[in-house]
Amino acid sequence: xxxxxxxxxxxxxxxxxxxxxxxxxxxxxxxxxxxxxxxxxxxxxxxxxxxxxxxxxxxxxxxxxxxxxxxxxxxxxxxxxxxxxxxxxxxxxxxxxxxxxxxxxxxxxxxxxxxxxxxxxxxxxxxxxxxxxxxxxxxxxxxxxxxxxxxxxxxxxxxxxxxxxx
Amino acid sequence: xxxxxxxxxxxxxxxxxxxxxxxxxxxxxxxxxxxxxxxxxxxxxxxxxxxxxxxxxxxxxxxxxxxxxxxxxxxxxxxxxxxxxxxxxxxxxxxxxxxxxxxxxxxxxxxxxxxxxxxxxxxxxxxxxxxxxxxxxxxxxxxxxxxxxxxxxxxxxxxxxxxxxx
DNA sequence: CCAGAACGCGCAATATTATTTCATAGGGGC
DNA sequence: GCCCCTATGAAATAATATTGCGCGTTCTGG
Numbered sequence: 001x002x003x004x005x006x007x008x009x010x011x012x013x014x015x016x017x018x019x020x021x022x023x024x025x026x027x028x029x030x031x032x033x034x035x036x037x038x039x040x041x042x043x044x045x046x047x048x049x050x051x052x053x054x055x056x057x058x059x060x061x062x063x064x065x066x067x068x069x070x071x072x073x074x075x076x077x078x079x080x081x082x083x084x085x086x087x088x089x090x091x092x093x094x095x096x097x098x099x100x101x102x103x104x105x106x107x108x109x110x111x112x113x114x115x116x117x118x119x120x121x122x123x124x125x126x127x128x129x130x131x132x133x134x135x136x137x138x139x140x141x142x143x144x145x146x147x148x149x150x151x152x153x154x155x156x157x158x159x160x161x162x163x164x165x166x
Numbered sequence: 167x168x169x170x171x172x173x174x175x176x177x178x179x180x181x182x183x184x185x186x187x188x189x190x191x192x193x194x195x196x197x198x199x200x201x202x203x204x205x206x207x208x209x210x211x212x213x214x215x216x217x218x219x220x221x222x223x224x225x226x227x228x229x230x231x232x233x234x235x236x237x238x239x240x241x242x243x244x245x246x247x248x249x250x251x252x253x254x255x256x257x258x259x260x261x262x263x264x265x266x267x268x269x270x271x272x273x274x275x276x277x278x279x280x281x282x283x284x285x286x287x288x289x290x291x292x293x294x295x296x297x298x299x300x301x302x303x304x305x306x307x308x309x310x311x312x313x314x315x316x317x318x319x320x321x322x323x324x325x326x327x328x329x330x331x332x
Numbered sequence: 333c334c335a336g337a338a339c340g341c342g343c344a345a346t347a348t349t350a351t352t353t354c355a356t357a358g359g360g361g362c
Numbered sequence: 363g364c365c366c367c368t369a370t371g372a373a374a375t376a377a378t379a380t381t382g383c384g385c386g387t388t389c390t391g392g
């Protein structure tokens with residue numbers, strides 16, 4: 001049972017820090033209804049237990065000149081584990097590739113990429129990605145606009161499920 | 167010219183906070199090579215100018231029982247702006263949909279979804295997503311594993327480009 | 333080339349927070 | 363009922379964040 005070691009206060013902490021990762025511990029404690037010291041201990045515990053992987057500023061890529069976002073669907077020639085791993089390692093080396101997920105179905109991987117402009121991306125696509133070992137096919141789609149971007153956990157759903165089981 | 171108002175220190179601040187959003191201002195100041203007060207002023211300015219959209223804890227969805235991650239490629243019947251907007255609004259209402267991007271090409275949208283289990287996702291897929299207004303086709307792919315997940319800006323590239331222009 | 337203004341820095345002081353310490357209350361298991 | 367385990371909160375202390383201010387640098391217009 002996942003998350004069964006977490007009580008409602010822990011989940012509230014996670015939800016609050018997911019929404020605002022820079023909240024002070026004092027404010028966080030106030031919101032979850034306990035005093036600061038135990039609240040901080042809980043946060044540390046959640047961090048060490050891996051529930052919290054880290055904290056990150058959400059930096060606007062477009063403001064920094066990365067105008068282009070692309071999803072790339074990649075098919076490989078060989079799906080042997082060694083070859084899959086090799087491709088994943090390659091993806092980790094490419095700065096323009098920000099996410100790499102292995103999928104089921106006909107497509108083997110989906111990559112989320114960013115680039116300053118189209119020509120930069122084109123160069124990457126033709127000279128790096130398509131040219132890489134074991135890559136059979138690449139289909140790309142430019143992101144026109146982003147309607148929603150809330151990585152993370154839908155705590156609403158989590159709470160709903162837990163209360164239903166109770 | 168994007169980011170032209172930012173000097174190297176500002177960019178370093180953004181890079182550091184993207185890597186660790188909970189770094190103390192003192193530590194941040196040390197790393198970027200200035201004292202704490204001006205460093206904090208810069209951070210505030212970057213926040214207000216929109217370079218920093220916010221800060222978020224990276225919460226492990228799997229640890230909380232969201233075992234399933236899915237990419238859904240959605241095609242609509244009508245691509246009129248009003249209909250596109252309507253679909254986007256719908257996506258914002260669905261908690262299981264964490265990201266929604268409009269694409270060019272044959273697929274109109276890609277959604278990144280999470281769910282506690284497959285049957286929950288199946289219900290969502292058949293009863294909500296596929297059944298929604300204006301939805302023509304949905305192709306889904308389960309995420310087998312994630313090889314890379316570093317949303318944000320590749321500052322390495324940014325610096326490289328800026329230094330080349332200089 | 334020289335004011336004068338504008339900008340950004342760092343020091344020092346103060347206000348808030350984070351963190352440690354410790355005594356205590358609640359919850360099983362024997 | 364008693365002990366052990368766990369987690370809490372008050373209080374004290376250590377660090378940080380934040381503000382106020384004087385200084386040097388740069389830019390600008392004479």
